[in-house]
Amino acid sequence: MWGWWRFGKWTVLIMFLHIIAILIFTKGFLLTRTELPHSSRCSDISQSPCHSSSSSSCWTKPAVDRLIIIILDALRFDFVAPSSVFEQKQPWMDRLKVLQRMALENPSSAKIFKAIADPPTTSLQRLKGLTTGALPTFIDVGNSFGAPAIVEDNFIKQLIQNGKRVVMMGDDTWTQLFPNHFNKSYPYPSFNVKDLDTVDNGCIEHLLPSLHQQDWDVLIAHFLGVDHAGHIYGVDSTPMIEKLEQYNAVLEKVIEELQNQSGSGKLHENSLLIVMGDHGQTLNGDHGGGSPEEVETSIFAMSFKDLPSLPSEFVSSSCEPSKNICISSIPQLDFAVTVSSLLGVPFPFGSIGRVNPELYALTVGTWNLDDNKTWNNQDETKLEEWLRNYVNVLCANSWQVKRYIDVYSASSVIGFSSEDLFHISDLYAKAEENWLNLSLYKNESSNTSLPILKRQIVAYFEFLSYVAELARSKWTEFNLKMMGTGIGIMLLSLYCHILAIKKLNKSYGVSLLLSRDPGISFGLMLASFTTLMHALSLLSNSYILKEGKVANFLLATTGIVTLRFSFMKNKMLLEAATFLLLTFIFRIAIDVGLYKQAATSQFMSASSSWMPGISISESLRTYMAEIVPILALIILGYYLYKAISNYCWGIAKCVTMGTILSYLLIALHWISESNILDLAHFLKGYGKNYIPRTIYGIGLGQLLLLAIVPLFRKEEMSNYKGNLFVKMISILSACSSTVIILQGKQGALVVLGSLLAGYCMMRLQGIEQHTVRGGAGISIFNPLPIVQWSLLALCLFFATGHWCAFDGLRYGAAFIGFDDFVLAPQAILLTIDTFGFSRILPIFGLPLFVAFSSLSNQTEDGSLFSIKLFWIFMVYGLITATTATATIVCVAIQRRHLMVWGLFAPKFVFDVVGLILTDILIFGASIYYF
């Protein structure tokens, strides 16, 4: 045991460091808001202290009858705002002239807002945010496996619940988010980025006729052309300007139509038109991140009546006198609640926005105007009435936000700190106190009540903006300090790793009586270069998406270099060529895996071109698919038998016999599943679950046997190498049967392939150093084979149809041998399936490089072997840790990236789990092999 502790302490230290670093980093990085399933109801308002304005209405009095929302995807702020606001006029500015003209002509009834979105600025996340009035949820574990339909309360849901009819046209993301909500929908596929017109033409086709129809209350038209034009051509391009001009024409028609029908008694007497973007875009047409260009979009709102304007203290706009237009700013967070209040439906339960005064004031209904009388701007009573009404709305708004915060902090694990909660309650209590005072003044003259009303509004604003601020900092801001600390500890662990490896090098040199530093060999350089390339590639989403190909590319590169060495030495050419051939085969398997991934991934387009066109007849192919894996199994069993028959270690024989039995059972299982042979009919249903369970049982028994028996048995040290080999074979065989049955038919083939690859690598491992050292007999350690081994493991992960996403888990594997869902066994099976080929088997197979290395000189004793073995484990651990560290750093760098939650975060989770598993396995393996 002391022999083990001499180096084993390093594995423990490193494992410890890794776990701490990952815990700290994760706490700073994986911030999530829990989605609550509650939704608001009309009757809820009776619990609030606010007066309901009238008995008939719900939370608020409906202020508009019909609402037309036109969403222009990726609408930059400078598309809408007049160019005089900006320093320099660009070609894409001032193209939506009709909006500017309207805002200029009737400043009180039409307005351009600068809308600030919350990142991530992708359409799906933004639509979620716009309709729920909440901040984005990042990883919604319960929901991420299925359709993206919104579970949280949102204003579309509220509209449906309160009997409003909604019509949708355009981007089909809406129908994904709200599958059964719309009365009528005309969705068009948004997938093809190169298609600038399908969605828009569909929208235009339905938009104008719909304006004449009476069968809707809310119309949503989502145009996609600008987004696609940006993605393909960029902002400063002719297609973009053409698109904007097309929109201008459409909007002109829409506004004209609405104005024509806005007379009293007509269809759009009390309608509100909103033209808005869901997010902006950069000049290259990218969006997703949090840069001002992406976050700033615009809302244009217009009603078709002349309206009074608000007192200046409620106007947040920057009106510079030189520029003749005022532009106010509004967070997108406020959209859902403002629209809900205008339509008179309950505010979405999870909304933390505030009813925006300017947008609210833009509608006729909030002013209580008589049609015949022209209003007077100085009319204090009118203003007071409006303010009173608005205060009422704000009261409901604040109450709803407070309720949400209370419910959220009661039900969520990671809520707000008690300090923050106290401050929230304090602010709310203050506002409420004012409210009570206000009620007393209710019947007094306007002279006294106006300032009080204003003060009340300010108190509510204070409360609401504090909550929004707090929520933003808690839910959308990363804890950079913790992330930094995590990365720091991770780097420290890497340093420890290198230190440990140096120490091992030294003690190996000492025991060989060498004082010479091995120096930097070409193998070491290539190994570091390959690892670094792989690590750096993780910085880009594309390389993560195609990591299998990257790993294969690097593996083949090392293979080609090895081939070159074998040419140089003029030996083992066959092995090097076989190895390259194997990488080619794995590469085909990875392509197939990528093809599968593309079918489900939202980031990849399915391209069948990567598929090799195999044109074997169908029956032959199925026949092959049935027979070949079983053949592979038989070959595996045969080699296992042959390998072990030369050695005589009782337990090992026992274990391998058990494995061969398992292989037979697996073959039986596959035959019973196949359709070619009907003779195994009796097994169906009966043996379906028992065979896999027996195999699991055998595997577990083998592992226990291997773990316990050596404790009672002193092994002879004479044949260390032979012992090591037997041990390796027995543990690999014990693990392999379970992994194979979980992987299905490909499993046997992959095991066979990786065995062959391992054999080639093992044979080739010395090829470079002999050349460099001229066969001087100094076998310095060469990390290249270990890098190859880890790349091969990575390739196997992808070649067996996995990828780093939660939908890349093969859930089917968890149900082999089980019909019902039981958490523990299913989780274990899923882990074995996911990491079987990429972590478990490779790590237990690492002694391959010792057991066969330097077969020529038999003089080395056991301690040298153990140092070598440890060295190999350490290097393998270092490679894994380097990649995992790179993933962590890249995730931290890309935390504002468009795909951070779709791609980087899952990759992070997979790598981190894999790293910890690797540490544990290395720990276990190093104990086992000593």
Added chain:
Amino acid sequence: MKKEKSFQSTISYFQVFSIHVCCGLALAVGFWVAHNVYFINLISDTSATLRLIWAIEFPVVILLFSCCTQKPEKCSYLKAICRGLLGLPVGALLNALGALALGAPVGLQYFERTVSWSLLMSSLTFVPTACVYGSCWTDWHRIFACTKPNGPLDFMLCLPAHGAVIGAWFGAWPMPLDWERPWQDWPICVSYGAMAGYMAGMVGSLGLALMRAAGGKQLKAE
């Protein structure tokens, strides 16, 4: 050392210079013809452009390098050209296999492009050596396996070939990126990389040849 010197003296640095310039010019002419005569480029018609460049580069390479054969008394100019012609398909096959192992697409629709690309690669890497050394295993071994070229001739064969391969290797890196640029298709950026690497190799070889020449002169002067 002296022996080697006399052995190498079959090629002067002026020859190295002119051969390299001609090869580089041939590439440039290939591009120019493709752009201005046939109005195609690598993006619009990949395989045709590659073939065109190859069709201009290959004769230049084979004609020039066949002049530098060792022991001209044994191996006539015509024979050298034949060796180069034989070397072309072998080199193309090896290049194509290497590319496939590294992940080049295998579909039938890529077949033509892969063939054109590997022909071009072969004439950048294999054909010169085939012309000069024929099937002499030790020379091949020295240049490509051990990378121990001696003399300007070996440099002239070794450096551009390695440059082309390494350039192609680096050229493959942008391929998986999601920029959706047309040049990311196989084998456009790989070809660009290969040609850039080839140019760099030629410059390197030229530089080394000049250095050697200067060194030689100094030696003589001393």
